[in-house]
Amino acid sequence: MxxxxxxxxxxxxxxxxxxxxxxxxxxxxxxxxxxNRAILNKVSEKCYLPANRMMxxxxxxxxxxxxxxxxxxxxxxxxxxxxxxxxxxxFRQLADTGCVEFLNETYYHSLAFIFSPEEFKxxxxxxxxxxxxxxxxxxxxxxxxxxIYNNDxxxxxxxxxxxCILTEGADKILGWRSPDFVYQPQGCxxxxxLLRNYxxxxxxxxxxSNRQWPEYPLTVDKYAHWIxxxxxxxxxxxxxxxxxxxxxHQWQETGIFEFMKNLPDALLKQPGFQFQTPREIAADQSxxxxxxxxxxxxxxxxxxxxxAWLGNALQRDASRTLYDLEQSVVSCGDEQLLHIWRxxxxxxxxxxxxxxxxxxGDVHKYFNPYPSPYDAYINFxxxxxxxxxxxxxxxxxxxxxINTTKRSLSNDNKPAxxxx
Amino acid sequence: MRVLMFGWEFPPHMSGGLGTACFxxxxxxxxxxxxxxFVLPKVNGVKEKTHVKLVSAxxxxxxxxxAESSDTDVALTSGLVDFGRLTIRxxxxxxxxxxxxxxxxxxxxxxxxxxxxxxxxxxxKWFLGNAGGYGPNLLAEVARYGxxxxxxxxxxxxxxxxxxxxxxxxxxxxxxxxxxxxLVLHIHALEFDRSGENINxxxxxxxxxxxxxxxxxxxxxxxxxQRIVSLYNIDPRRISVIHNAVSQVEARQIYHMPSKNGxxxxxxxxxxxxxxxxxxxxxxxxxxxxxxxxxxxFVMAGTGDMMPRMVExxxxxxxxxxxxxxxxxxxxxxxxxxxxxxxxVMPSVSEPFGISPLEAMLYDVPxxxxxxxxxxxxLKHALKVDFWDVDEMANKIIAVLKYPVLxxxxxxxxxxxxxxxxxxxxxxxxxxxxxxxxx
Numbered sequence: 001m002x003x004x005x006x007x008x009x010x011x012x013x014x015x016x017x018x019x020x021x022x023x024x025x026x027x028x029x030x031x032x033x034x035x036n037r038a039i040l041n042k043v044s045e046k047c048y049l050p051a052n053r054m055m056x057x058x059x060x061x062x063x064x065x066x067x068x069x070x071x072x073x074x075x076x077x078x079x080x081x082x083x084x085x086x087x088x089x090x091f092r093q094l095a096d097t098g099c100v101e102f103l104n105e106t107y108y109h110s111l112a113f114i115f116s117p118e119e120f121k122x123x124x125x126x127x128x129x130x131x132x133x134x135x136x137x138x139x140x141x142x143x144x145x146x147x148i149y150n151n152d153x154x155x156x157x158x159x160x161x162x163x164c165i166l167t168e169g170a171d172k173i174l175g176w177r178s179p180d181f182v183y184q185p186q187g188c189x190x191x192x193x194l195l196r197n198y199x200x201x202x203x204x205x206x207x208x209s210n211r212q213w214p215e216y217p218l219t220v221d222k223y224a225h226w227i228x229x230x231x232x233x234x235x236x237x238x239x240x241x242x243x244x245x246x247x248x249h250q251w252q253e254t255g256i257f258e259f260m261k262n263l264p265d266a267l268l269k270q271p272g273f274q275f276q277t278p279r280e281i282a283a284d285q286s287x288x289x290x291x292x293x294x295x296x297x298x299x300x301x302x303x304x305x306x307x308a309w310l311g312n313a314l315q316r317d318a319s320r321t322l323y324d325l326e327q328s329v330v331s332c333g334d335e336q337l338l339h340i341w342r343x344x345x346x347x348x349x350x351x352x353x354x355x356x357x358x359x360x361g362d363v364h365k366y367f368n369p370y371p372s373p374y375d376a377y378i379n380f381x382x383x384x385x386x387x388x389x390x391x392x393x394x395x396x397x398x399x400x401x402i403n404t405t406k407r408s409l410s411n412d413n414k415p416a417x418x419x420x
Numbered sequence: 421m422r423v424l425m426f427g428w429e430f431p432p433h434m435s436g437g438l439g440t441a442c443f444x445x446x447x448x449x450x451x452x453x454x455x456x457x458f459v460l461p462k463v464n465g466v467k468e469k470t471h472v473k474l475v476s477a478x479x480x481x482x483x484x485x486x487a488e489s490s491d492t493d494v495a496l497t498s499g500l501v502d503f504g505r506l507t508i509r510x511x512x513x514x515x516x517x518x519x520x521x522x523x524x525x526x527x528x529x530x531x532x533x534x535x536x537x538x539x540x541x542x543x544x545k546w547f548l549g550n551a552g553g554y555g556p557n558l559l560a561e562v563a564r565y566g567x568x569x570x571x572x573x574x575x576x577x578x579x580x581x582x583x584x585x586x587x588x589x590x591x592x593x594x595x596x597x598x599x600x601x602x603l604v605l606h607i608h609a610l611e612f613d614r615s616g617e618n619i620n621x622x623x624x625x626x627x628x629x630x631x632x633x634x635x636x637x638x639x640x641x642x643x644x645x646q647r648i649v650s651l652y653n654i655d656p657r658r659i660s661v662i663h664n665a666v667s668q669v670e671a672r673q674i675y676h677m678p679s680k681n682g683x684x685x686x687x688x689x690x691x692x693x694x695x696x697x698x699x700x701x702x703x704x705x706x707x708x709x710x711x712x713x714x715x716x717x718f719v720m721a722g723t724g725d726m727m728p729r730m731v732e733x734x735x736x737x738x739x740x741x742x743x744x745x746x747x748x749x750x751x752x753x754x755x756x757x758x759x760x761x762x763x764x765v766m767p768s769v770s771e772p773f774g775i776s777p778l779e780a781m782l783y784d785v786p787x788x789x790x791x792x793x794x795x796x797x798x799l800k801h802a803l804k805v806d807f808w809d810v811d812e813m814a815n816k817i818i819a820v821l822k823y824p825v826l827x828x829x830x831x832x833x834x835x836x837x838x839x840x841x842x843x844x845x846x847x848x849x850x851x852x853x854x855x856x857x858x859x
Contacts, residue, residue, distance in 0.1 A: 020815040021712065021822075317825040355833070374803055377826060378819040 002231035003284070004267055004278035005194065007166065008243035009143075010048075011073040012040055012110055013348035019379050030340065037083050044084045047247035052090040054246070054257055058264055059099045061215040066264045067099045067275040070243070071143050074107030074127050075346055088134070095135035102131050104139040104162070110345035111145060111309060113153055114296070114322040116128065123342065124160060139277040140164055144355040145347050147196065147240075147299035148306065151292065154185030154193065162191060164282035166240060168222035168299040169195035173291060180234020183285035189396070192282040196240040196299065200226060205241040209254035220259055224266035231273055236281055237287075240299075245311060301356065314377040321384050325391065332395050336397060340387065344380075352376035369392050421854060422455040424578040424595060426569060428517045430461065430508075435748075436692060437775040438517040438608050438666075441640075442584060444667045448847030450505040450682035456475045456764060457576050459569050459591070462510035509572055513565045515587055518692060520725070521620070524558040531806035539680075559622055562571030566590020573598040584608060586623055602857035607644055612651055613647075613770040614696050628652050635857050638662050638850065640773035641794020647772075660853050663798050665843040666778035674777070684717045685821050688761040688785070690754070690776055693724035698767035698790065698807045705767070707737045708814035713821060714742070721746040721757055757784040762827075763820050767807045768793050777802060781838045786830040788816050798841060801833040 017032035058066045073089065080088045094100045107113055107130065108125040113120040124142070132138055141164040142157045149167035157165045162277065169179025174346045179195035203223065207213045215222070230237050250256040267273055276284065300308040310316055322344055329341045370376040425446065429439025443615030446456050514524070542693065543553065565587070573581070573595035581603045595602040611619045611627060631637055631652055637659045640647040649656045687706070691697040699720060706718040720743070727745070734743045749757055758764070764780035764787045771793035778795065780787050789796055790807040803816045820827055 020811055021818045022708070022811060022815065169591065277504070313825050313829050317823075355829075371804065372800075374801075374826065374830065378823070381819070381823055381826075 001272050001273055002234065003236040003274055003281055003407050004227065004231075005069070005236060005238045005240075005276055005278060005281060006067075007069040007071070007103070007143075007238070007240045007278065007411070008245075009071055009241070010243040012036070012076045013077070013109065013346045014343050014359055015039070016349065016379060016383060018381045019386075021385075022380050024382060025211055025389060028390060029387060030295060030383050030387075031343070036079060040079050040083050043248055044087050045243060046252070048084075049090060050086045050252070050257065051243060051246040052087070052094060055192070056090070056094055057099070058261065059094070059097045060266070062264055064099055065268060065275060067101075067277050067280070069101040069103060069141070069277045069279075070094075071103035071105050072131075073105060073109040074123075074130055075343065077130060085094070090209070092135065095137065099277075101141065101279050102137050102139060103134050103141045103143050103166070103278070104128050104131060105143050106145055108342045108345050109145050109347055111148065111350070112345060113148070113156070114306075115145065115319065116326055117156065119323075119326060120156070121160065125237050126328075128293055140282065141166065143167070146309070148296055149293060151186050151294055154188050154191055154293075154408045156190045158185075158191040164192045164194060164278045166194045166238070166278060167196070167293075168297055168304055169197055169238070170297050170299075170304040172304065173293050173297055176292075177289070178234055180230055180237055181288040182236060182281060182285045183289055183291040183372075186290050186292040188290075192285070192287060194236065194238050194278055194281060194307050196238050197230070198299070200230065200237060201239045201241050204239070204256075204259075205245045205249065208245075208256055208259070217255075220262045220266045223259075224263065224269070227267055228270045228273065231270075235285060236276070244245060302355070304391065307356065309347050310353050310356050312353070312373075314353045314373065315350045318353060318377060318380050318384070321381070325388060327373070328395060329390055332391065334394055335392060337387075337391060343388070344383070349376070349380055421596065421851075421857070422457065422578040423449065423854065424457045424573060424575075424576060424581045424599075424601075426459050426581075426583040426591045426595075428584060428588075432859065435516055437773065439585065440609060440667075440775050440779075441664050441773075444665060444843040445847055445850060446506065447667070448665075448843035449850065451844070452847055453505075454850060454851065455505045455507070455578075457507045457509060457572075457578060458762065459509045459511060459572050461513035461515040461565055461569075461587075497689070505565050507576075511565060511569045513561065513563060513568075513574070514563055514619075517585065517587070518694075519558060520723075521558040524561065547575070556648065559626075562587050563590055566594055570594025570598065575577050579858055581607060582605065582713065582850075582854075583630070583634075586611065586627045587631075589626050592630065593633045602635040603633065604636050604638060604853060604857070605630050606638040606640075607631075607648060607772065608640055608645060609696075610644065610651065612618045612647060613644075613772055614694070616695055616769065625762060631801075634658075636660060636853055640664050641797050643792075643794045643797065644772040660849070662814055662846055662853075663841075664773045665796065665841045665846045666775060666782065666838065667843060668782065668838070684715055685762040686717045686719055686723065686760055687763045687765060687817055687821075688719050688757065688780070689765055689767070690719075690721040690749070690757060690780075691766070693722050693727040694729055695726060696769055696771070697722075697724070698769045699724075699726055699730050700733065701767040701807055701810055701813065702765055703733050703737070703739070703743070704810045705765070705813040706743060706818060707739055708810065709817050709821075710739060710742055713818060716742060716821060718743045718748060719757070719761070721749050721754075723748040728808050743805070754779075755783070758785055763788065763817060765813070766790060766793065766795075767805075769807050769814060770794070778838060780839060781834045784835065786827055786832045786834065787822050788813065788820070801830055801837050803830070 015032050015035050016030050019030060087276055104124060104127050106120060107126040108123055110123060114121055128139060140162060142162040143166040144153055147168045154165055154243060154288060179197045183193040185191055185193050208218055210216060246256055246260065292368060296306050297304050298306060310319060329338055352368050352370050353376045355373045427442035429435065430443055446458060450456055539772050556588045569591035579601060581592055581595045581601055583589060584606045585608050590605050592605060611623045631654050637648065639648055639659050639661050641663060642661050645659045645661050648654050648659055672850060689699060689702045693699045709716060731745060734740060758780050764785045766774055766775060766777050766789045768790045769773060769792060770792065771792040777787040777789050792807050796804055805813045805816060
């Protein structure tokens with residue numbers, strides 16, 4: 001019984017405001033809340049609401065046979081709660097169908113695992129609690145920011161009690177092997193590893209509306225045929241993609257919603273095929289082999305490594321500056337400062353500093369609010385400068401300073417936690 | 421093929437980017453195996469001190485009747501130009517690429533107002549004292565130059581005519597009429613760039629008639645192409661965009677100072693101190709930077725009609741201790757200035773191209789350029805600001821000086837980037853335009 005596993009990543013970063021060197025010591029609200037709200041509204045209208053409605057209808061229509069999984073970053077959940085509770089409600093509605101699994105990740109969509117295993121665990125726990133509270137599910141499945149993965153991460157996930165972990169079915173880890181089976185991470189005894197079938201996933205996520213693609217236009221029948229063919233040999237076809245594929249990366253006009261609406265029928269037509277969530281696959285299937293991944297991989301760019309976030313000196317300097325503050329931030333015990341520090345860890349801030357200009361650079365540019373990676377770096381470092389000054393004031397125990405800090409960090413009329 | 425080129429200036433007497441561009445492209449065109457007859461306005465017989473050894477006129481194997489030209493001597497003897505393929509043809513005239521009507525008339529009155537530097541004034545004094553018959557005003561002189569230079573067309577055989585900017589429009593049109601050969605008008609700057617909205621209508625008309633009369637227009641950037649289309653109503657299909665490049669002379673690297681952080685860090689403005697170059701924005705940004713980084717030195721190198729006001733403004737802001745004016749720099753002084761700088765800023769209000777940031781990059785100096793420049797179209801590893809956004813300019817100046825990782829990253833990547841901005845490639849595109857017109 002080949003399984004088909006749809007998993008959608010749902011994330012919006014907290015974009016930072018333009019922060020000049022002259023703002024240091026004067027401005028302590030780092031987020032560009034107007035922009036964040038505008039983007040969230042746009043994506044909600046174009047993607048989240050119509051896509052959630054479509055998924056809900058599909059689940060109802062197929063009476064439990066259509067099943068999907070999501071991972072919503074904590075940083076997105078915060079924004080939805082503040083600006084778009086209606087979208088959050090529609091996700092809750094999906095949760096209530098019992099056909100939707102919610103995964104865990106780092107709350108702040110961060111790269112903490114690479115810099116601090118302790119911080120990583122804290123952020124995962126925060127996310128776990130939040131998902132439990134919002135959707136009433138205790139997650140069994142873990143996915144790391146941007147599908148970053150290696151043996152050590154798998155071991156950490158197993159330690160934390162997860163039963164299943166997702167990552168990219170990168171050629172360099174698979175070699176001749178197929179992504180369409182359940183594997184076991186090297187060194188793990190219980191954890192199951194599910195790998196993204198990037199060809200079939202990207203046929204929808206990247207190529208769906210590409211007129212230069214020889215397979216354009218992608219019809220439901222053609223795609224169902226490919227899946228059925230893959231299912232003749234493989235046991236599980238993992239279709240993992242950004243949720244924004246629906247209506248945002250692929251506009252509604254491309255027919256992406258119609259495509260998705262009709263896909264489950266076509267896929268289920270072939271006897272033996274069924275939709276499964278990661279948790280169900282992990283319970284259902286045994287690993288065919290163990291997979292050794294000593295080096296970090298990710299789902300980004302052609303290299304499938306960390307260079308999109310840590311590939312140049314700017315990115316390494318920014319992340320080092322950020323994580324060097326861990327000890328001070330944690331020991332100072334100020335929840336607000338801790339939250340801001342964590343918001344600054346969102347991997348997107350580093351992604352904006354990427355200088356891989358060619359080929360992949362196009363994708364980077366599309367998602368980048370800055371005109372150049374240098375602007376992203378300067379902005380981030382200016383904010384880090386102010387943040388560390390605020391931190392120093394807080395730690396210096398000077399009552400005047402503490403008052404100043406408190407007032408200035410909360411003097412805007414934004415909800416708590418968003419004066420980042 | 422043979423090209424009749426109406427150009428400007430040769431090293432070491434360069435007053436700006438136009439001369440640098442003419443020199444770079446001419447060398448590259450001759451390197452590609454084509455012949456160039458290079459016609460330029462020249463005040464003859466003046467011996468100026470230079471850093472390069474001059475050889476006597478008798479040693480110069482060029483077919484010019486006025487061979488005592490020291491400018492050309494230098495270019496030729498320094499081996500920069502294949503003089504077998506280059507014929508220099510100077511024409512008596514005081515014209516220089518950035519002369520204004522006001523300056524020209526001042527010159528005619530032998531007055532030295534500080535607008536022209538002392539050396540230049542002495543030169544013109546000599547010239548005006550020894551020759552006569554020059555136009556009563558700049559436009560008349562441009563027209564006279566056109567007549568004389570255009571007449572050169574009857575003395576040589578060539579396949580194509582290539583003129584640079586408005587002052588050579590008459591020469592180009594006359595040469596085209598006399599020879600029937602196609603004319604390429606190369607636009608390095610428009611009257612709108614030099615003067616903003618307060619344009620001289622006569623100069624505008626000369627530019628427009630040149631664009632209409634030329635068989636093809638070369639614009640130094642898309643920015644300039646768009647302005648030609650919108651401000652001069654020219655069919656965009658008649659305009660080819662060919663970005664300038666920079667001459668990559670290895671010897672320049674000897675000036676590089678490996679340890680720049682020994683003393684105070686230096687932020688450089690180098691260019692004409694005129695409206696177009698935005699010197700006032702540089703000073704306002706400097707004032708903001710010095711408030712938070714008091715140990716920085718700002719240098720404004722160059723001269724121009726806004727200089728007195730700029731000196732005054734620096735004094736007004738109380739920046740004198742950290743702000744220096746060098747006056748007009750030439751030759752090795754320019755190179756040393758670049759080499760001693762930690763950051764180059766080009767805050768131009770309207771810059772059709774802007775070669776100087778490329779020169780700065782040759783000395784491992786990171787650059788901040790205005791978004792209102794053509795060079796921004798080809799530079800990725802430069803910081804970019806709107807010329808009017810003084811706060812952001814100051815912010816970026818501070819960032820380069822304060823974040824060493826940023827400085828290193830930009831310098832390292834600029835080194836790679838600049839390698840690919842070569843006159844060879846630009847000259848190849850120019851020759852393609854020639855070929856296109858000849859068939």
